[in-house]
Structures are given as C-alpha cells and as structure tokens.
Amino acid sequence: MANRGPDFATPIRRVLITLLAILLVALFLFWRIDSPRAERMRTGIIDRLVPGFEWALVPVTRLSQMVSGFQSYARIYEQNQELRRELQKMQAWKEAAVQLEQENSKLLAQNNVRIDPALTSVTGVVMVDSGSAFRQSVLLNVGTQDGIVEGWATMDGLGLVGRIAGVGQRTSRVVLLTDPSSRIPVTVQPSGERALLTGDNTALPFLDFIEAPDNVRPGDRVVTSGDGGVFPPGLVVGQVAQGSDGRMRLRMAADYGRLEFLRVLRSHPAELVVDSGAPVDAAQASDPLSPGTRADD
C-alpha cells in the first residue's frame, strides 16, 4: 500500500464526475434535438469571444504571411521572367477580351437582356480558420450588423468558396465547398449537364448525380446552376478533373490555400413562378414591390 497515491477516487467525486458526464451528454442530446437553437448559442459565444482575440490573431497571421512572402524573394528572378512571358501572352488575350466584350454588349443590347442588378457584395476578412481535421469552415468578420443572411454565396476573387452557415452579430461562418456537409447544385458548362457538388474533406470535391457522365470531360467549366433558389446561377466554381479513383471531381477556381478577403454575394431569393394557371391575386398584382423584396428585414 506504500506507493498508492493520494486517494482521488472518493465516492463523492465519483458521483460528481458521473453528473458531469451526464450533463455533457445532455448538452449533446440538446444539440442533436434542437440543432438551430444550439447553433445560435454557438454563434453567440463565438461572436462574443473571437473578435476579442483579434489583437492577437492579426499580428501573428501577418507575421507568418510576411515570412512566407520573404521566402518567395529567393525565386524572384525566375518569377520575374515568368511574369514577363505571361504578360506578353496576356496582351493577346486582352485584345481578344476587348473584342468579345464589345460583341457581347452589342448582342446584349440586341436581346435587351437585363443582367441581375441585385447581385452586390459585402467583403469580409477571414479571421479564424475554424475547421477541425474533419470540418472545413472559416469565420468572417462581418455579421448581421453588415446585413449578412444565412445561405448567401461566398466567393474570393476567382470563384465560389462556400456558403454562409451561422451568422452572429459581428461574425459569420462560411462552410467551404470541401466540407463533408456541403452540397451545391452546379451545371457543367458546354454540355449543360446538372450535378451536385459534394464535399468529402479532400482538396477536390466530387460531382454527384451526373445524369449522363459521358458528357462530362476533364477540363469542362463548372458554374452554379441556381437550382433550389439558394445561389444565384452562373457563379464560377471551377473545372472538372478526373480523380485518382476515376470519379469526376472538381478543381476549384478559388484559391483555397490563401483565403483572406472573401466577397459575400447579397442574393435575394429568386421569385418563384408558381401555378401560372391560377387567377392573379389582386392585392399582389396592385403592389409591384411586394414579391421578391423583403421590406420587413
């Protein structure tokens, strides 16, 4: 008995530990049963906590970015050469783009197409990489006070990054396309094939439910389809690539390695065309502002 340690396992302690475990399990069950409320509590806590840490987060992030920037000085000469070459190529492309632009505007004028004017954006800075090894999400420093609404699309300069899930007063969470719970309806460009972009925690999310897989080839452009009315249609997502497992996967246009500034697209719910045979509701017809706009929030 001489080397028995201090007696930590008194009966009272055991009861308290059991109580604590039961409390935790109850918390988990509460989350499982009433997920929206629990998630609201979670965003509340994050909202309180994370902006308070910004003073510490920002300098450390800056510093490490500066270090990685410094490392790239080593290759600066080759980079310069490379950039010159690319610039020359770009000149040619620019010429082509200007011509296309002119042609496009001409055609648009002929067709009298109205491009969606409601698509404006709010830019936020990534504060915290709040994914674990198995969840992929980041926190932005914009929230309800900037008018962010759950479900809006988020892009970086190049392509779609994810969807807003969870908005606090000053923060909001973006679930990235690579997250296992992310499902985005997309269209594969030249063939117009519909698919569901499904995250699976790898760098290349896969395209699910392709109706005719033969029409989809590596290199095809993928844009959002706007099905379900969650996302505006036509946002660039990336290119099709064939994974090592033979599945059709997506190489994302967004630069996932450095997510710094993200644009949250203010999309308004698409007006639904329902029951066109029914007589028009008189009140709705007389008020041109009522459908689609939400004056109450």
Add this chain to the structure above:
Amino acid sequence: MIERPGRQAVIGGLLFVLCMAVLLFLRLLPLSTGPTGWPGPDIALCLVLAWVLRRPDQLPALLIVAAFLLEDVLLYRPPGLWPAIVLLGSEAARLREARWRDQPFMVEWLRIAILVGAMMLGYRIVQMLFLLPVPALGQVILQYLATVIAYPLVVLGARWLLGLRRIGPVEAERMRHAA
C-alpha cells in the same frame, strides 16, 4: 508548508489552461485554410492524458471539460460529445494512475494507445448511432496514428518546457497526508 501542495496545484492548473489556450489559438490561425491531406495529431488529448498520468492533483476534471467544450464550440463539432468521452477517458487513466506509476514508459505508451483508440472508436460509434456525418475512416485512422506517435513527444516537451514529472512515492505520501 501546508499551503505548498495546494498552491502548486493551482499553478499547474493555470499552466494547463495556458497550454490549451495556446494550442487552440494555433489551431485557429487562418494560415493554412482549406483541406489538409494529413489530419494532424490531437495534441490537446495527448497533453491531458500525459498530465493526468503525471500530476493528477493539478488537473480537476472540470478544467478538462471546460477546455474541450470551448474547443467544441469554436471548431464546429457537436458540443458535449467529445468532452464527455475525454472526461471518461481521463478518469479511466486517473483511476489507474497509481497502479501504472512504476512501470516503464513503453507500457504506458501502449496503454495510452489502447485508451485513445477506444475513445475514438466510441466517438465514431456514437456519431453513427445519432446519424451524424461520419468522417472518412482512413482519415480517422491517420489521426489516431498521429496522436499515438505524438504522445511521447508531448510527454518529452511537457517535461522540458513545463517541468511536468511523475510524482515520486515520497511526494505522494506527503500529499496524502496533506490532503
């Protein structure tokens, strides 16, 4: 003289809180966003188990639970489940601490490997029972291996940086009298 062990426990507890805060902070830095091919080890879990097996008096269960609950909230995990499992695992280690104390490190490592495996398996089973999205098995196994491999490093690191050592029999005796 009577006050000393109590104060040491408080200092140890504070050190633990500081370590957990630093680990969480490093995890949250937006340096490498996007998916990582290799899910890294769960250093916090290693630290808790190493600490419980060395200085159980410094680490009240409530502190462990609070640290992991905060991690849950910030890292977007189902709240409460992993802390409950860590609580049970650390209590299991705490109860056996006295018996494991005099054995070589390899044996401790093996036992920790089994314990961590049981904890992760339990977590996965509960996730499946409650129809939660389950991470890919391969990645969980990788994380398990990384955690087990990281354990001796965490023990060494804690020893050098924080002076975390086992309680000797003499000290244990003294503490028992003081308690």
